[in-house]
Amino acid sequence: xxxxxxxxxxxxxxxxxxxxxxxxxxxxxxxxxxxxxxxxxxxxxxxxxxxxxxxxxxxxxxxxxxxxxxxxxxxxxxxxxxxxxxxxxxxxxxxxxxxxxxxxxxxxxxxxxxxxxxxxxxxxxxxxxxxxxxxxxxxxxxxxxxxxxxxxxxxxxxxxxxxxxxxxxxxxxxxxxxxxxxxxxxxxxxxxxxxxxxxxxxxxxxxxxxxxxxxxxxxxxxxxxxxxxxxxxxxxxxxxxxxxxxxxxxxxxxxxxxxxxxxxxxxxxxxxxxxxxxxxxxxxxxxxxxxxxxxxxxxxxxxxxxxxxxxxxxxxxxxxxxxxxxxxxxxxxxxxxxxxxxxxxxxxxxxxxxxxxxxxxxxxxxxxxxxxxxxxxxxxxxxxxxxxxxxxxxxxxxxxxxxxxxxxxxxxxxxxxxxxxxxxxxxxxxxxxxxxxxxxxxxxxxxxxx
Numbered sequence: 001x002x003x004x005x006x007x008x009x010x011x012x013x014x015x016x017x018x019x020x021x022x023x024x025x026x027x028x029x030x031x032x033x034x035x036x037x038x039x040x041x042x043x044x045x046x047x048x049x050x051x052x053x054x055x056x057x058x059x060x061x062x063x064x065x066x067x068x069x070x071x072x073x074x075x076x077x078x079x080x081x082x083x084x085x086x087x088x089x090x091x092x093x094x095x096x097x098x099x100x101x102x103x104x105x106x107x108x109x110x111x112x113x114x115x116x117x118x119x120x121x122x123x124x125x126x127x128x129x130x131x132x133x134x135x136x137x138x139x140x141x142x143x144x145x146x147x148x149x150x151x152x153x154x155x156x157x158x159x160x161x162x163x164x165x166x167x168x169x170x171x172x173x174x175x176x177x178x179x180x181x182x183x184x185x186x187x188x189x190x191x192x193x194x195x196x197x198x199x200x201x202x203x204x205x206x207x208x209x210x211x212x213x214x215x216x217x218x219x220x221x222x223x224x225x226x227x228x229x230x231x232x233x234x235x236x237x238x239x240x241x242x243x244x245x246x247x248x249x250x251x252x253x254x255x256x257x258x259x260x261x262x263x264x265x266x267x268x269x270x271x272x273x274x275x276x277x278x279x280x281x282x283x284x285x286x287x288x289x290x291x292x293x294x295x296x297x298x299x300x301x302x303x304x305x306x307x308x309x310x311x312x313x314x315x316x317x318x319x320x321x322x323x324x325x326x327x328x329x330x331x332x333x334x335x336x337x338x339x340x341x342x343x344x345x346x347x348x349x350x351x352x353x354x355x356x357x358x359x360x361x362x363x364x365x366x367x368x369x370x371x372x373x374x375x376x377x378x379x380x381x382x383x384x385x386x387x388x389x390x391x392x393x394x395x396x397x398x399x400x401x402x403x404x405x406x407x408x409x410x411x412x413x414x415x416x417x418x419x420x421x422x423x424x425x426x427x428x429x430x431x432x433x434x435x436x437x438x439x440x441x442x443x444x445x446x447x448x449x450x
Contacts, residue, residue: 004077012072016065023061057442063435067428074424087404088168089117092157094177095141096123096148100205105140108176108202113138116167118160123148126156150175150183154191154199161195161405170404173199178206179394181387182373186366192397197405199397206388215240216372219249221274231272234363238372246376248272269350270375276356277318290314293339293355295331295374308370310355312362318354330375331355340375351375 003009091113099105113119113135121127123144132138153175161171173195177183192199216235231248248270271278292311320338323329330351331340340353353375357363 006076008075009069009072012068012075015072016068019064019068020061023057023064060435060438060442063431063438067431067435070424070428070431074421074428078420085116085168087170087172088161088164089114089172089174090129090157090160090164091117091119092153092173092175092177093119093121093140094123094148094153094175094204095121095127096144096183098147098178098180098183098207099143100178100207102140102143104204105176106138108204109138109140110135112174112176112202118164120153120157120160122153122156124152125149126152129156129160147180147182149185149188150177150179151185151187151191153177154188154195158191158195170406172197172404174202175199176202176204178204179389180206181389184389184393195397195405198400198403200403201394201398216376217245217247219247219251221251224250229274230357230363234368235372237364238369246270246372250274268348268376270353271350272353272355274356275317276315276354278352278354280321281318281352281354282321284317284319287315287317290316290333290335290337292334293331294334295340295371308367308374310362310367310371312358312360314358315356316354317356320352320354 089112091109093105093109095105109119113132115132115135117132117135119130119132119138121141124147127141130138154173157173157175161173164171179201216238218229218232218235220229220232229250231250235248246268250272251274277283291313292309293314294309314333316333316337320329320341321327323338323341326344327341329338329340330342331338331353333339339355340351342349342351362368
């Protein structure tokens with residue numbers, strides 16, 4: 001049990017002590033003595049206050065003390081507080097496309113989970129937290145089409161851990177995931193640093209691993225150097241971002257094709273004219289501006305990475321063609337308008353990008369490299385290569401002492417208010433009534449005797 005306002009109980013105890021002192025101060029008639037000159041004293045009641053050696057009216061004293069203590073206890077607002085276990089755990093379970101084998105996830109989770117643990121499943125967003133009641137009967141959500149975000153998982157897990165701290169002395173976060181670079185973004189390191197202890201890692205096998213990635217080849221308009229083109233500069237800085245060779249044509253011509261049929265030699269053609277208006281697109285009569293564009297790593301409808309977003313002062317020059325069975329959107333402006341499409345051809349696909357890059361260093365940022373990776377997934381729905389996060393990057397967060405972090409009770413959240421307050425007040429009222437009856441009887445006893 002916990003008192004939300006213990007000061008009132010302390011004040012009630014002080015009031016009870018004062019009541020006892022006042023009760024011992026007796027007002028009584030002094031002993032009478034006959035004096036020769038007493039006839040000259042005016043008639044009247046004579047009383048004197050003295051400290052009683054033995055207390056009288058014990059019942060009245062006890063009733064008053066009990067009444068004060070009951071009122072103080074009611075104002076102190078007692079609540080019931082459950083017993084805290086020694087260790088509570090939050091299990092962060094990866095349900096994204098980064099997981100190679102779902103059976104491995106279930107085996108690892110069944111071996112770790114125990115009654116009372118919290119299970120939080122995540123992909124590109126976190127699912128509601130589930131409390132484990134039967135470790136053998138945990139139901140997992142289907143695997144997502146996206147790789148997901150470790151930042152989302154870690155922040156959601158820490159919020160769940162704060163709630164668990166009200167029922168556990170120490171709390172541990174367990175991350176069950178392949179931990180690939182595609183899940184790691186700019187906020188992941190900061191999210192890890194927010195947790196005061198070490199994160200316990202249970203690493204799974206990634207969906208695919210292929211170290212032989214390809215660089216992006218950029219075809220520039222005649223007479224233009226690579227140094228003057230932002231896409232060429234960004235591609236050179238990004239390095240190997242594609243599983244298969246990707247060719248970006250920076251002209252508006254329809255040259256090039258998706259060539260080859262072998263999975264080891266096929267390439268991906270991206271038509272990305274400097275003007276931002278590929279052939280077949282409609283030129284806007286009035287250009288407008290937009291703040292961001294987002295692309296998913298779609299491959300035949302299957303997203304294999306999380307969203308890649310470019311933010312900047314974009315100027316839109318073209319309007320995408322109508323979508324049909326052979327043409328579908330692969331990137332959108334922040335207002336929902338299509339920014340890039342993919343057309344199916346006999347030898348694969350051709351992607352058309354209607355984005356004119358603004359002046360500045362946007363193409364040199366890591367977000368641009370992720371955007372290129374979003375344009376480089378196989379056309380036939382094959383899974384792109386995923387790269388495990390290096391152990392050296394994780395060591396600062398896995399070697400920070402104990403994984404179980406001590407937790408103080410964060411708040412009264414989740415604690416049930418005890419149904420004692422109304423009963424305590426009712427008891428105090430009953431005692432006040434009893435005190436009044438006893439006092440009235442004691443005053444009437446001399447009158448009855450007379």
